[in-house]
Amino acid sequence: MRLGERFPGRRKAVPVPAAAKAQPYTFGAPVAGWVTNQSLVKSKPFSAQRLENFIPTSTGIIMRGGSVKRATIGSAPVESFITYNAGGTKKIWACDETTIRDVTSPASPTVAPAASVSGQTSGYYSYVNFTTSGGSFVVAVNGTDFLQLYSTTFDWSAVNGLATYRLNFDTQTVNYVTGQTITGGTSGATATVVKSIDNGTTGSLYIQSITGTFQDNETITGGIAGSAQADIPAGVVQISAAITGVATSALSHVWLYRNRLFFIEGGTMRARYLGIDSVTGALGSLNLSGIFQRGGSLLFGATWSLDAGDGIDDKCVFVTTEGEAAIFEGSNPAGATQAEWNLVGRYDLTDPMGKRATMRAGGDLIVATKEGLVPISAAINKDAAALSLAAVSRNIEPDWKREASRRLSLPWEIIKWPDMNYAIVSLPVTADGQESWAFVVNLETGAWCKFVGWATRCLELHDSRLYFGTNDGLVLEGEISGNDNGLPIYHTYVGNPDHMKSLGGLKTVHQARPTFLSATPYNPKISFSVNYSVDLPPAPTAADGGTADLWDSGLWDVAKWDQAQPTGSVGGGQWISIGKTGHVMQPQLQITSYLNQRPVTEFVQLDVTFETGGVVV
CATH class of the missing domain: 2.40.30 (Elongation Factor Tu (Ef-tu); domain 3)
Structure with a gap:
């Protein structure tokens, strides 16, 4: 080999200038939320690979609140909730397989209240609140027991073919x-x-x-x-009065459409309906077996509107267990003309995750399916194979599909919570050792996160407060206090890989300084992972939560429910030594919460200083 000839296979690093200096760089808070459906090499800006118990907002990420046990209804799972809201009366019931129990204000969170209804064979109810000229009612069905009708006048009553x-x-x-x-x-x-x-x-x-x-x-x-x-x-x-036409124990789902109660006759392709402004009477019948092509049976129905309210443009949607949707328009299902009742079309979804796993958003009907959270409007314009592209949950598509496969044996539920500006999707625990999770999406930005520690078998929003039931018979209220029924909350953020504007270049992050807007104590731990390998250190200790008594976080008649929210202040903190070297960086934030009040802490940004090294050629 001649002098100066390059040795085969050997590489040489481009030298770094001797005068290289530390540079500043800012990692913005992951306002785009939890994003896992992308290449790690070119990640979406301001996104997170993990976002647990932090809620993305338009300005940063905030710590979620805790949960408090409100009632125990027994040892069997809480399968669903029922609520009533009329005439100034607001009530909520928790349902297990055999009973319906009032948990509006139980005397004790550990002693089961007396059963309002007993002798049932299923606790998974579909219900509506319906005000007619005769009063305000709750109509609840479960597909195996007689329809249950509630009014403040006569409490609960089973309705069948007899008055x-x-x-x-x-x-x-x-x-x-x-x-x-x-x-x-x-x-x-x-x-x-x-x-x-x-x-x-x-x-x-x-x-x-x-x-x-x-x-x-x-x-x-x-x-x-x-x-x-x-x-x-x-x-x-x-x-x-009686409901005739079919045994009410066969009715498995109920919804309101154009001031009329509609029902699914469980296990069939027949829908049933009552007269306008009525909760009893003779049931009409709609046989939809000639419309659908994949078999199965009707699972649920709902109202879909082209605007955000209820009006003449409302359409009646019927969805099967196999993920087909038939859409009708009109106000009289017994009508003989198209103006009275007309089939708009049949469209393909994928398998729905439960008859209570829907929500209204901006007039659209959003349905949880195995492919994701899909708007009905998208099903009209896209093939079923392409629906995941239009899914609200597209950013977390791999995680959604994985959990849909793992937790398919129990129905999912969705609750939209406008006051908190998010919707929460229950992920029921279906096997021993399965994680207690819920998926959460910001209603304004569409950014996702995951709640870890909430075993959400079912969900309900009552009086602007969120309740969830568990497999071990507990009813808990969410987003209250700063701990999960006496257990700490671990808030974790891991950013998606960031090349820091130097693709392929070697970087060393020397120091970091976070910025928070906070009104409650917190103890953050900042760290970095490098080169696509996430390595989180142990969680930090919890900050002192003080002894504040806020409404429903302290003792009844002691807590100050009208106490003003603490005023937040911006804090940049001190520079923290990092000393991490790699080609790609992932910022990490961990906070452990064990407060006596709901945390008021928002992470805004992370400033760092770093130096670049040579590019290997």
């Missing part, structure tokens, strides 16, 4: 039993008890199949047990 009446009693000596026949001692009248409300020596019997006429003050005796005197000076009172 239901109320017989009040007093001077009770023996309790009555549901399902038995009662007999009037003087009149000889009989009836079947469908519900007994016992207030000690007084109460009410809900009865059906009456023969004869019960008389006031006669002794009413149960065929199995029960004895009291009738307290009916004006006679028995009808509280609900």
